[in-house]
Amino acid sequence: MIKAEIKELFRNQEKFIDQKVQISGWIRTLRDSKSIGFMEINDGTFFKSVQVVFEDELENFKDVTRLSISSSVTIEGQFILTPEMKQPFEIKAEKIIIEGQSTSDFPLQKKRHTLEYLRTIAHLRPRANTFAAVFRVRSLASYALHKFFQDKGFVHVHTPIITGSDTEGAGEMFRVTSLDFDNLPKTDEGKVDLNQDFFGKETNLTVSGQLNAEAFALAFRNVYTFGPTFRAENSNTARHAAEFWMVEPEVAFAELADIMELGEEMVKYVIGYVLEEAKEEMEFFNSFIDKTLLERMEQVVSADFGRVTYTEAVELLKNSGEKFDYPVEWGIDLQTEHERYLCEQIYKRPVYVTDYPKEIKAFYMRANDDGKTVAATDLLVPGIGELIGGSQREEREDVLAERITELGMSVEDYWWYLELRRFGGTKHSGYGIGFERLLMFITGMKNIRDVIPFPRTTGSAEF
Amino acid sequence: MIKAEIKELFRNQEKFIDQKVQISGWIRTLRDSKSIGFMEINDGTFFKSVQVVFEDELENFKDVTRLSISSSVTIEGQFILTPEMKQPFEIKAEKIIIEGQSTSDFPLQKKRHTLEYLRTIAHLRPRANTFAAVFRVRSLASYALHKFFQDKGFVHVHTPIITGSDTEGAGEMFRVTSLDFDNLPKTDEGKVDLNQDFFGKETNLTVSGQLNAEAFALAFRNVYTFGPTFRAENSNTARHAAEFWMVEPEVAFAELADIMELGEEMVKYVIGYVLEEAKEEMEFFNSFIDKTLLERMEQVVSADFGRVTYTEAVELLKNSGEKFDYPVEWGIDLQTEHERYLCEQIYKRPVYVTDYPKEIKAFYMRANDDGKTVAATDLLVPGIGELIGGSQREEREDVLAERITELGMSVEDYWWYLELRRFGGTKHSGYGIGFERLLMFITGMKNIRDVIPFPRTTGSAEF
Numbered sequence: 001m002i003k004a005e006i007k008e009l010f011r012n013q014e015k016f017i018d019q020k021v022q023i024s025g026w027i028r029t030l031r032d033s034k035s036i037g038f039m040e041i042n043d044g045t046f047f048k049s050v051q052v053v054f055e056d057e058l059e060n061f062k063d064v065t066r067l068s069i070s071s072s073v074t075i076e077g078q079f080i081l082t083p084e085m086k087q088p089f090e091i092k093a094e095k096i097i098i099e100g101q102s103t104s105d106f107p108l109q110k111k112r113h114t115l116e117y118l119r120t121i122a123h124l125r126p127r128a129n130t131f132a133a134v135f136r137v138r139s140l141a142s143y144a145l146h147k148f149f150q151d152k153g154f155v156h157v158h159t160p161i162i163t164g165s166d167t168e169g170a171g172e173m174f175r176v177t178s179l180d181f182d183n184l185p186k187t188d189e190g191k192v193d194l195n196q197d198f199f200g201k202e203t204n205l206t207v208s209g210q211l212n213a214e215a216f217a218l219a220f221r222n223v224y225t226f227g228p229t230f231r232a233e234n235s236n237t238a239r240h241a242a243e244f245w246m247v248e249p250e251v252a253f254a255e256l257a258d259i260m261e262l263g264e265e266m267v268k269y270v271i272g273y274v275l276e277e278a279k280e281e282m283e284f285f286n287s288f289i290d291k292t293l294l295e296r297m298e299q300v301v302s303a304d305f306g307r308v309t310y311t312e313a314v315e316l317l318k319n320s321g322e323k324f325d326y327p328v329e330w331g332i333d334l335q336t337e338h339e340r341y342l343c344e345q346i347y348k349r350p351v352y353v354t355d356y357p358k359e360i361k362a363f364y365m366r367a368n369d370d371g372k373t374v375a376a377t378d379l380l381v382p383g384i385g386e387l388i389g390g391s392q393r394e395e396r397e398d399v400l401a402e403r404i405t406e407l408g409m410s411v412e413d414y415w416w417y418l419e420l421r422r423f424g425g426t427k428h429s430g431y432g433i434g435f436e437r438l439l440m441f442i443t444g445m446k447n448i449r450d451v452i453p454f455p456r457t458t459g460s461a462e463f
Numbered sequence: 464m465i466k467a468e469i470k471e472l473f474r475n476q477e478k479f480i481d482q483k484v485q486i487s488g489w490i491r492t493l494r495d496s497k498s499i500g501f502m503e504i505n506d507g508t509f510f511k512s513v514q515v516v517f518e519d520e521l522e523n524f525k526d527v528t529r530l531s532i533s534s535s536v537t538i539e540g541q542f543i544l545t546p547e548m549k550q551p552f553e554i555k556a557e558k559i560i561i562e563g564q565s566t567s568d569f570p571l572q573k574k575r576h577t578l579e580y581l582r583t584i585a586h587l588r589p590r591a592n593t594f595a596a597v598f599r600v601r602s603l604a605s606y607a608l609h610k611f612f613q614d615k616g617f618v619h620v621h622t623p624i625i626t627g628s629d630t631e632g633a634g635e636m637f638r639v640t641s642l643d644f645d646n647l648p649k650t651d652e653g654k655v656d657l658n659q660d661f662f663g664k665e666t667n668l669t670v671s672g673q674l675n676a677e678a679f680a681l682a683f684r685n686v687y688t689f690g691p692t693f694r695a696e697n698s699n700t701a702r703h704a705a706e707f708w709m710v711e712p713e714v715a716f717a718e719l720a721d722i723m724e725l726g727e728e729m730v731k732y733v734i735g736y737v738l739e740e741a742k743e744e745m746e747f748f749n750s751f752i753d754k755t756l757l758e759r760m761e762q763v764v765s766a767d768f769g770r771v772t773y774t775e776a777v778e779l780l781k782n783s784g785e786k787f788d789y790p791v792e793w794g795i796d797l798q799t800e801h802e803r804y805l806c807e808q809i810y811k812r813p814v815y816v817t818d819y820p821k822e823i824k825a826f827y828m829r830a831n832d833d834g835k836t837v838a839a840t841d842l843l844v845p846g847i848g849e850l851i852g853g854s855q856r857e858e859r860e861d862v863l864a865e866r867i868t869e870l871g872m873s874v875e876d877y878w879w880y881l882e883l884r885r886f887g888g889t890k891h892s893g894y895g896i897g898f899e900r901l902l903m904f905i906t907g908m909k910n911i912r913d914v915i916p917f918p919r920t921t922g923s924a925e926f
Contacts, residue, residue: 456623
């Protein structure tokens with residue numbers, strides 16, 4: 001008898017023909033007549049389930065027919081090819097061991113549930129097809145990102161989660177503390193005495209690992225981060241979560257154009273990997289979530305991404321004749337409606353916009369010679385808008401220090417970041433990609449809450 | 464001319480023989496006489512540096528000779544094999560472009576610095592050999608862990624960092640809040656009004672992703688987490704950090720023995736991967752950090768890990784004749800001195816201790832039939848002590864609920880964790896491995912602060 005996971009049964013059918021096998025899993029469906037029963041068993045290793053046939057010769061036939069959906073069982077039986085049936089094979093049970101019974105109030109019965117309802121049972125929803133598919137794709141896409149960078153020799157840097165600094169010079173951050181809320185120590189001036197906090201000062205949850213990654217890029221040349229980041233933003237939308245994962249490559253001796261190429265190659269690699277490794281899941285999304293998904297993904301993998309400057313893009317939008325909710329003028333931060341119009345209507349493929357006005361971009365982006373723009377880029381993709389945001393970093397210590405001061409920040413707070421420029425600083429560039437946004441792009445899921453195992457959003461930190 | 468990274472030059476020397484190449488990197492050493500100079504250039508892609516020879520024919524010869532250590536340069540020149548020299552090849556420069564000058568006060572001059580001093584310049588220390596080696600090994604070991612689990616079809620689950628629950632039912636946690644410390648909203652009773660906090664309740668940083676991983680194991684069968692975890696413990700030791708990364712596989716239909724095998728295979732795989740992919744770095748550790756490291760690693764890869772019950776281990780320790788600081792009696796939590804004695808003196812290899820007294824282990828571990836012990840295991844390794852801690856999980860809802868109550872915790876807080884048992888719960892097991900402890904084991908580094916890029920410890924959250 002061969003102990004097998006269900007994925008092996010599907011992928012190596014020849015190996016099992018007429019063999020006795022043992023599988024374990026959860027009952028997805030169960031029906032029976034007086035003397036024969038059928039169940040579909042899923043063990044989570046594969047998107048599809050195995051059909052098991054059992055007859056009343058089994059001594060526990062009656063008990064088995066009474067099992068509720070999601071009960072766990074171990075089945076021993078004959079593996080039989082069934083070329084004439086819908087499923088390629090089935091197992092004729094010789095023994096069924098009941099591992100754990102489920103109760104009749106199991107919330108995932110066969111009928112379809114709303115995504116909103118499924119969020120309230122995040123501990124059970126990975127047993128539903130949609131989430132079995134989403135979270136396997138999440139795992140594969142995550143691995144594909146690691147593989148892409150590691151195969152190129154990039155060094156993975158675990159940048160800190162708890163931080164004493166605010167990378168973006170903006171952004172609402174979560175405070176981290178070990179002080180007793182109901183008994184805060186005070187200074188003589190009546191302020192909270194942060195000297196008594198765990199780290200002896202104010203600390204927050206990171207919004208980006210970029211500044212730390214830059215330090216490592218200036219030692220290892222090619223590095224990337226992949227970790228959780230946080231925003232305490234009170235935005236109750238389908239696109240915002242308080243906790244999400246971000247990938248941030250950073251490359252020394254690289255100009256903006258270099259990391260744009262890297263980003264294009266990365267997006268195509270990850271999508272290609274998922275299309276290959278999660279065929280069944282992607283077909284499911286295409287059938288039940290978004291009928292144009294596979295077509296769009298194939299197109300992204302084969303397209304050359306467009307390139308346009310912000311200034312040109314503004315002209316294109318103004319001359320498009322389209323009425324936007326938010327009017328287009330040079331200097332505005334492009335809104336999702338503009339971003340989507342650019343890539344969906346004008347370019348009909350992903351497009352990089354470059355050289356944004358410095359006022360709407362972060363302090364560390366390299367000033368262009370025109371005095372107005374910075375060497376920044378956003379990658380816009382159909383259906384989503386911004387997927388990647390990157391820039392060449394300001395490597396000139398004096399220019400950087402001046403910009404920090406100009407924005408009312410303190411150069412002392414950035415002492416080590418400035419020192420990176422003093423000790424053999426060189427041109428370098430990097431970008432960030434929100435992992436959940438990439439997943440929404442790949443799966444067609446419309447709400448960020450549905451691509452995160454246990455989402456954290458305004459007012460919600462359940463499970 | 465071929466643009467190349469230094470790793471390629473070393474790994475594919477044949478390709479470059481007598482070719483013109485372009486490299487970029489940072490100056491590690493520089494010396495010159497009147498008409499000729501030598502520098503070692505490192506670009507971070509490889510542990511070793513390239514020797515560059517330059518002569519006074521270069522128009523900027525004088526400027527180059529005046530460069531400080533760690534200045535960044537781009538070199539164009541001839542790649543020449545030098546079989547008679549210490550280094551296998553060198554580059555004869557035809558052009559040297561100065562990318563970014565360093566200043567003479569660059570803190571990493573050639574002399575050796577203490578590890579303590581290097582911690583104060585965490586933004587620069589990856590340019591020192593020890594940390595170039597440590598952080599490349601960190602990246603490779605991290606990838607090896609992903610590769611190990613992904614090749615087996617495990618699903619990577621990103622468990623939440625911000626959590627409303629305390630997994631271990633113990634442990635000092637960091638509070639996460641968006642409230643204004645100097646202006647906390649109060650309830651009528653004078654308590655802090657947590658309804659007004661971001662999540663509408665008290666939230667903390669996770670100490671483990673296990674409970675969430677269990678939910679996914681009961682859907683996907685084989686899952687693992689790999690993410691940051693936190694302890695607000697005031698322990699200023701070489702082994703404790705407030706923020707560290709943990710890997711937690713969780714497997715449905717698996718008994719304790721199954722995940723012990725998995726853990727043994729994993730440890731061997733990761734070490735084997737690093738020995739293969741980071742030869743130069745491992746040789747460096749063996750020469751400069753710990754002379755017995757390579758021997759120990761080779762031995763771990765080839766040994767069969769020992770297995771002994773806690774009860775037997777206590778007998779072995781009591782009968783050993785060894786004087787311990789902390790006396791051994793059945794019921795005690797084994798101390799590092801006991802753990803190390805067991806694996807270093809008695810077994811002389813890694814050893815799994817199993818079936819610990821339930822009083823010293825967590826509530827979710829499966830009760831053994833003896834009524835005294837639980838199906839728990841720790842893997843002890845030479846030089847470190849505990850590397851892995853795991854258990855079979857209590858799958859019986861009534862037994863689990865009773866234990867939760869017995870320990871003064873509330874079954875309501877664990878409603879969804881208990882539900883996992885109600886809806887087709889099955890036997891399942893998992894373990895956790897502290898990633899930094901694994902790195903200390905592999906590199907021979909003795910302080911956890913030296914294997915974390917930007918460590919967070921009591922009183923310290925710099926960079």
